[in-house]
Amino acid sequence: xxxxxxLRWGEAYKSLxxxxxxxxxxxxxxxxxxxxxxxxxxxxxxQAARAREVLREIPCKELLAMCRKAGELFxxxxxxxxxxxxxxxxxxxxxxxxxxxxxxxxxxxMGKLAYVLQNLEAILSSLTRxxxxxxxxxxxxxxxxxxxxxxxxxxxxxxxxxxNSPGVHGLWLPIIPLQxxxxxxxxxxxxxxxxxxxxxxxQAGIPKPAxxxxxxxxxxxxxxxxxxxxxxxxxxxATVERYHGNPAVQVHGPGFSxxxxxxxxxxxxxxYVDLMATSIAINSGRGCINCSGVWASRHTKEIADALAQKxxxxxxxxxxxxxxxxxxxxxxxxxEGINQDIExxxxxxxxxxVTAKYRGGDRLVKMERCDYVRSTIVHxxxxxxxxxxxxxxxxxxxxxxxxxxxxxxxxxxxxxCSAITKDAKFSRELLDARHIDRLNIGALPTVQxxxxxxxxxxxxxxxxxxxxxxxx
Amino acid sequence: xSQTASVSPDAIxxxxxxxxxxxxxxxxxxFSPDTGTPFWxxxxxxxxxxxxxxxxxxxxxxxxxxxxDEWLRGGPVRRWVxxxxxNKPTYVFETGGTTGIPKxxxxxxxxxxxxxxxxxTLPDAQFPKGSNWLMLGPSGPRRLRLAVEHLCQHxxxxxxxxxxxxxxxxxLIKRGAMAELKLYSDHVIDQAMTVLSxxxxxxxxxxxxxxxDALAARLEAGGSSIEQSGITGIFCGxxxxxxxxxxxxxxxxxxPKVYLAACYGNTLMGLARARTLRPENQYKIIxxxxxxxxxxxxxxxxxxxxxxxxxxxxxxVMITTLTKEFFVPRFLERDEAELEPxxxxxxxxxxxxxxxxxxxxxxxxxxxx
Numbered sequence: 001x002x003x004x005x006x007l008r009w010g011e012a013y014k015s016l017x018x019x020x021x022x023x024x025x026x027x028x029x030x031x032x033x034x035x036x037x038x039x040x041x042x043x044x045x046x047q048a049a050r051a052r053e054v055l056r057e058i059p060c061k062e063l064l065a066m067c068r069k070a071g072e073l074f075x076x077x078x079x080x081x082x083x084x085x086x087x088x089x090x091x092x093x094x095x096x097x098x099x100x101x102x103x104x105x106x107x108x109x110m111g112k113l114a115y116v117l118q119n120l121e122a123i124l125s126s127l128t129r130x131x132x133x134x135x136x137x138x139x140x141x142x143x144x145x146x147x148x149x150x151x152x153x154x155x156x157x158x159x160x161x162x163x164n165s166p167g168v169h170g171l172w173l174p175i176i177p178l179q180x181x182x183x184x185x186x187x188x189x190x191x192x193x194x195x196x197x198x199x200x201x202x203q204a205g206i207p208k209p210a211x212x213x214x215x216x217x218x219x220x221x222x223x224x225x226x227x228x229x230x231x232x233x234x235x236x237x238a239t240v241e242r243y244h245g246n247p248a249v250q251v252h253g254p255g256f257s258x259x260x261x262x263x264x265x266x267x268x269x270x271x272y273v274d275l276m277a278t279s280i281a282i283n284s285g286r287g288c289i290n291c292s293g294v295w296a297s298r299h300t301k302e303i304a305d306a307l308a309q310k311x312x313x314x315x316x317x318x319x320x321x322x323x324x325x326x327x328x329x330x331x332x333x334x335x336e337g338i339n340q341d342i343e344x345x346x347x348x349x350x351x352x353x354v355t356a357k358y359r360g361g362d363r364l365v366k367m368e369r370c371d372y373v374r375s376t377i378v379h380x381x382x383x384x385x386x387x388x389x390x391x392x393x394x395x396x397x398x399x400x401x402x403x404x405x406x407x408x409x410x411x412x413x414x415x416x417c418s419a420i421t422k423d424a425k426f427s428r429e430l431l432d433a434r435h436i437d438r439l440n441i442g443a444l445p446t447v448q449x450x451x452x453x454x455x456x457x458x459x460x461x462x463x464x465x466x467x468x469x470x471x472x
Numbered sequence: 473x474s475q476t477a478s479v480s481p482d483a484i485x486x487x488x489x490x491x492x493x494x495x496x497x498x499x500x501x502x503f504s505p506d507t508g509t510p511f512w513x514x515x516x517x518x519x520x521x522x523x524x525x526x527x528x529x530x531x532x533x534x535x536x537x538x539x540x541d542e543w544l545r546g547g548p549v550r551r552w553v554x555x556x557x558x559n560k561p562t563y564v565f566e567t568g569g570t571t572g573i574p575k576x577x578x579x580x581x582x583x584x585x586x587x588x589x590x591x592x593t594l595p596d597a598q599f600p601k602g603s604n605w606l607m608l609g610p611s612g613p614r615r616l617r618l619a620v621e622h623l624c625q626h627x628x629x630x631x632x633x634x635x636x637x638x639x640x641x642x643x644l645i646k647r648g649a650m651a652e653l654k655l656y657s658d659h660v661i662d663q664a665m666t667v668l669s670x671x672x673x674x675x676x677x678x679x680x681x682x683x684x685d686a687l688a689a690r691l692e693a694g695g696s697s698i699e700q701s702g703i704t705g706i707f708c709g710x711x712x713x714x715x716x717x718x719x720x721x722x723x724x725x726x727x728p729k730v731y732l733a734a735c736y737g738n739t740l741m742g743l744a745r746a747r748t749l750r751p752e753n754q755y756k757i758i759x760x761x762x763x764x765x766x767x768x769x770x771x772x773x774x775x776x777x778x779x780x781x782x783x784x785x786x787x788x789v790m791i792t793t794l795t796k797e798f799f800v801p802r803f804l805e806r807d808e809a810e811l812e813p814x815x816x817x818x819x820x821x822x823x824x825x826x827x828x829x830x831x832x833x834x835x836x837x838x839x840x841x
Contacts, residue, residue, distance in 0.1 A: 016716040016754055037717045039685035043724060046692075226654060242648035 002031040002082040002094075004191050004215065007198065008044050009051065010208020019188060019215065023097040024330040024370040025319065030097050031082065033191050036214040038223035041183075044212060045156075045227040051181025052155035054207040060133035062205075063177040064121045069204035070197070071117025075110055079199040086196065095166060095192045096319045100328030100370060103319055105283055109166040113197070116170040116451055124174055126452035127460045137179055140469045149469030156181035156212075157463065158228025160221040160235070161194060163187030164327075164393055165286045168234060168252065169197065171455060176201060180463055182211045185224045189330055191215055225249065230463060250462050254391045255288030255415030257446040260430075261296040261303075262421025263404045269299050270306070272420055272443060276397075277310045279418065279446040281375060284327035285395035289416050289438075291446045292391040294399045295383070295407055304354040304379040304399035311375035311395055312358030316365055326394065328370040335371030338392050339364040342376060345390060350381030354399075383410040408433050415456065416446040483819035487763060491820075492529040494764035494794055499527045502799040507556035511543070512799060514551070530767065533792060536801040538776065544575035544740075552578045554796065565615035565739045574613070577739050582797045583615045586742040587623040589762055590735070593745055594627075598705035598731035602628040603675035606703075608664050608683050609710050610638045615739055616710060620678040623707075632672060634663040636683075657683075661690050668701050677703050680710040681717050688725040699727050709735035712827055719755040735759075736826055740800055741766045741791040747815065747822070759826065760818035767792040768823055769802075770811050773830070776804060783813045783821075788829055805829070 005012040015034035023030055055063065073079060078087045086094070092110065096103040116123065124133070131148070135141035140149040157175050161184060162168060175182055186194040198211050214220050225231045232250045233239060240253035259276055261269060279291035294303060317324040329335035342363070346353055353363075355377045365372040375395035380388050383402040389412065390398065402410055408429055411417075418440040419430050427441050437456055440446070449455070502512045503524045516523060526535065544552075549564055557580050565583075566574040605624035611617040617633055624631035644653040664687055668674060679687065684706065688698050698706070706726065713734055722732055734746035736759040744759040744766070761768040770780035770787030780787035789805035808830060809823035 016719055017714050035716065037714065037720055038682070039688075039717065039725070040720055042685060042689055046689075222650070226650060 001029065002084050002086075004031060004033045004082040004195055004213075006034045006036050006040070006215065007211065007213040008040070009047060009212050010202065010210070013040075021098045021189060021191065022369075024100045024328045025097075025367065027369050028097075030094055031191060033186075033188075033215045036216040036220050036223075038216075038219045041214050041220065041223040042227050045183070047209075048154075048156045048181065048183075048228070050155075051210045051212075052152065052179055054209050055176065055179040055181065056137060058179075058205075058207070060137055060177050060179065063179065064124075064133075066201070066204040066206055067117050067120050067173070067177055070200040070206070071114040073200040073203050074117065074197060075114045077200070077203070079196055079203065081192075081195060081199075091192055091196055095190065098189045098192070098330065099163060099166065100319070100330040101164075101166065101284065101286070102317070102321065102324035102327060104322050104324065105327070106166060108283075109169075112167055113170055113173065113193070116173045119451065120174055120177055123451050124177060124460070127174070127454060127458050133177070136464060140471075147469055147471075149467050150464040151467055152178075152180060153463055153465055154180065154229035156183045156228055156230075158183040158185070158224040158231035160185045160224055160231065160233040161187050161190070162234040163189035165283070165288075166190060166193050167283065167287060169193045170451070171252070171459070172232060173197075174459060175463075176206055176210065178460065178463060181209075183224055183228050184211070184213045185221050186213065186215050188215075232459075232462075250457060250459075252288060252456060254292075255290070256293065256389075256391055256411075256413055257289050257291050257416035258293040258295060258411055258414050258418070259291050259446060260407055260411070260417060260419040260421070261294070262419060262423045262426050263297055264423045264426075265420045266296045266299055269296065269303050273303070273306045273310065275418075275443055275445050276303070277307055280307065280377075280397045281311055281314070281325060281395040282445075282447050284325060284393075285375075286327060286393045287447065289447050289449060290395075291416075291418070292397050293388065293411070294397055295402050295411060296399070297401070297403050300381075300399045300401040301354075301379055304352075304377050307397070307399065308354040308358050308377040311377060312355035313360065314375050314395070315361075316367075316372040316374070326372050326374065328367070328372055329393075330370050335364055335366075335373050338373055338394070341390070342378075342387075342392075342396075345385075345387040346378070348385050348387065351385050351387045352379045353377075354379050383407075411435070416440065418442075418444050418446050479814045479816050479819050483816070484814055487814075487819040488530075491764040491767065495530045495533065496528060498794045498796065498799055499523050501556075501796050502554065507554055507796075509554045509799065510551040530792075533801045534777075538790075539800050539803040541575055541803065544577065545573045549576055549578060552798070557797065563615070563618070564613070566613040567739045575740070577615075577798060579615065580797050582742060582795050583619040584622050584626075585795075586737075586762060586765070587619045588626050590743055590745055591623055591626050594705065594707070594733060595731060599627065599676050599707075599733075600704070604629045604672050605631040606664060606667055606674050606677045606679075607631050607633040608636075608660070608677060608679040608687065610636050610680075612637055612639075614638075616678070616737075619743075620707070623678075624676070629676070632667045632674065634660055634667070636660055657686055661686050665690060668703075673702070675702060676705045676707070678707045678709075681708060681713050681721070682711065684708060684721060684725065688721075697727070698725060699730050703730060705731045705733070707733045707735065709737060713757055714827075715755040715757055715825075718749050718757060719751070722749065722751075722755070736823075738791075738805075740798075740803060741768075741793050742795075744768060744822075747817070756824055757826070758812045758815075758822045758824045760815075760820065760822040761791070763818075763820050765793070765795050767794070767820075769821075770809060770823060771804070773808060780811050783811050786810050786825075789823065789826065 005014045017035040018032040021031045092106045095106045184194045234252045243249040243251040316326045373394040378398045380398045380400045414436045416438040417436040502509045560580045563579045566576045568574045607620045621631040737743035744761045747758045769790045772778035789807040793800040809826040812822040
């Protein structure tokens with residue numbers, strides 16, 4: 001039995017309170033996790049400056065090399081896991097067991113994180129527009145004959161991490177080479193990635209006092225938020241609303257990512273069915289970059305039908321099956337709640353579950369210890385239907401009939417917008433739409449991330465402030 | 473008396489007999505036409521049976537079913553005052569109340585009796601008689617402020633109090649106003665710091681776990697500590713307290729010279745004292761009700777009629793209050809816990825690991841101050 005201790009600036013601390021993490025299908029206990037108390041974080045954060053100091057003793061270039069090495073170790077080495085060790089295969093099995101994500105998806109996410117670490121230098125160069133990293137370390141320096149000064153706004157970045165989507169960990173990997181420490185609060189079902197990545201960092205030479213891990217309940221997340229000057233948090237729409245406009249918090253919530261078919265391309269919709277299906281269903285639809293809405297002015301019934309034929313028959317398979325496309329819901333009652341919410345929204349006129357006729361069974365599949373929700377494509381005859389604003393953690397999308405000229409006014413906040421159009425005027429309007437974060441113009445899946453571009457704001461801009469600096 | 477000494481079967485039997493006798497006395501009191509409580513007299517009339525004749529032991533209290541907390545919401549409050557105390561000065565204390573009508577309980581002397589009993593268990597070395605106290609916890613319509621002040625006075629001291637409105641804190645949390653919450657916490661700690669810095673020779677304190685965290689952090693930020701502030705004894709409660717928090721407090725906030733006494737109490741039951749927190753016992757917090765004045769039991773979380781009798785098993789907390797001022801049979805609390813065996817000091821079952829009952833935990837804002 002793995003026991004994950006709390007890590008207080010790299011030092012293990014075994015709590016008197018533990019949380020047990022179970023296999024979603026067998027009920028086997030996979031790990032016990034020491035639970036922090038809020039005061040402990042408050043106390044440790046008084047030494048937060050030390051985390052940045054130890055990292056600043058190492059040049060950025062060397063930290064980048066260590067991160068590359070950490071990427072290799074993460075995917076290939078046997079690393080400490082709590083009070084034991086863990087191979088990469090064991091990591092995949094454990095992560096799948098507690099998150100419900102099929103093993104091949106866990107392996108894919110592992111590769112994604114390794115890719116980010118291998119390419120951190122290029123990613124950071126792109127995010128800083130080629131700034132000499134020494135300027136960030138030193139706080140100032142000359143660039144093209146101009147004095148530049150950047151001031152770190154925090155010695156550490158706090159993170160309240162999710163349980164459901166291991167791929168999101170890529171967002172915090174660039175932090176260490178920026179010489180900012182990490183304060184991680186793992187999701188209750190996913191202690192695996194923060195721990196393994198931290199061990200990979202340590203083995204690659206990153207100083208232990210640069211990283212803390214505080215597993216725990218809600219009050220621990222709140223303590224991370226209140227004691228770290230900058231925090232990155234993952235949560236629901238309510239979380240997003242709570243921290244909206246708070247400059248200390250970068251909040252990542254539901255993406256409401258969408259594909260818009262322009263009037264100039266919509267008649268060729270059949271060409272894009274695979275792209276739409278991939279955007280909806282990859283990674284079991286769990287990511288904020290998964291598409292949850294396809295918008296078009298016409299052919300929407302045919303589009304919904306084509307997607308439903310493709311996704312509706314997908315059945316739950318064991319997490320070890322390489323063909324498994326659906327992740328299990330491991331939190332009791334969550335799948336049932338989602339299903340009830342969908343059923344309630346389906347009562348509105350003009351809203352139809354098109355997948356029902358292709359599914360060959362119920363949407364909700366209840367197992368002994370976990371549940372599944374099968375892919376659901378809903379046709380909405382109006383952009384004003386309540387269903388249009390829904391997003392769930394499984395392959396779900398609405399296909400919404402809406403005139404092109406109304407789309408931007410109706411789509412609402414959109415993390416990734418793939419607009420399939422060559423219409424210059426529409427493209428211009430899309431570029432100017434401030435409620436769209438990542439914009440793809442053309443036939444690009446919403447899930448195709450370019451790591452060299454900012455995601456919900458540049459992490460560098462979040463952590464550093466450009467300012468004036470003069471010296472004689 | 474040593475808490476680790478084993479308890480004799482005779483002591484357990486004797487405590488149970490004392491409880492049964494006490495139950496008979498209290499039931500007789502509350503259902504007597506001369507001394508009884510209007511609410512219970514009315515209840516008995518509707519129920520169609522006479523508790524004075526039929527309740528012979530604690531076990532017989534099952535005949536009452538479960539006390540419904542709705543009975544305590546709204547007036548007339550006088551219906552809860554026993555006829556025998558009709559002319560005595562009476563307090564009313566409330567629980568909850570962030571929204572809607574709170575539960576209220578009338579009290580004449582019970583809070584004083586409870587805290588005088590507690591006083592007997594506090595070590596004089598760390599809670600010196602005659603020393604002054606700081607009360608850093610919820611005030612307003614709660615009994616805690618008056619109770620702690622009485623405890624202090626009973627021990628010969630004078631109690632300084634800081635205002636704290638937990639209902640406002642709950643509202644702040646519910647609307648996600650964490651910055652305001654921090655300001656409010658700072659405001660409370662500011663006042664505590666002022667009192668501690670004013671030369672009042674304060675050696676003892678009541679404080680909630682969260683406020684102790686905040687006070688210790690503030691003192692340490694200024695180069696001081698709880699110990700250096702002169703505090704030698706801390707009586708802690710008011711919200712959920714875990715063994716991990718107790719260990720953290722003892723090891724990192726207080727140091728070996730400051731004594732931490734834990735309690736689990738509420739307006740309805742009174743006060744359950746914890747056994748002394750010991751590192752060799754993993755700081756396990758085990759509460760025992762002040763029997764026979766109150767009894768804590770655990771019942772099955774799915775079947776509230778089924779009592780938990782096996783030590784170590786988890787169940788929902790059920791309390792019974794048996795004082796001449798207040799009779800509350802079998803009230804289901806919003807907490808769950810594990811059942812603990814009797815010990816020499818408390819020859820009746822206790823509970824440990826008290827935490828919000830899982831069914832309510834998702835919807836209840838707890839541990840806020």
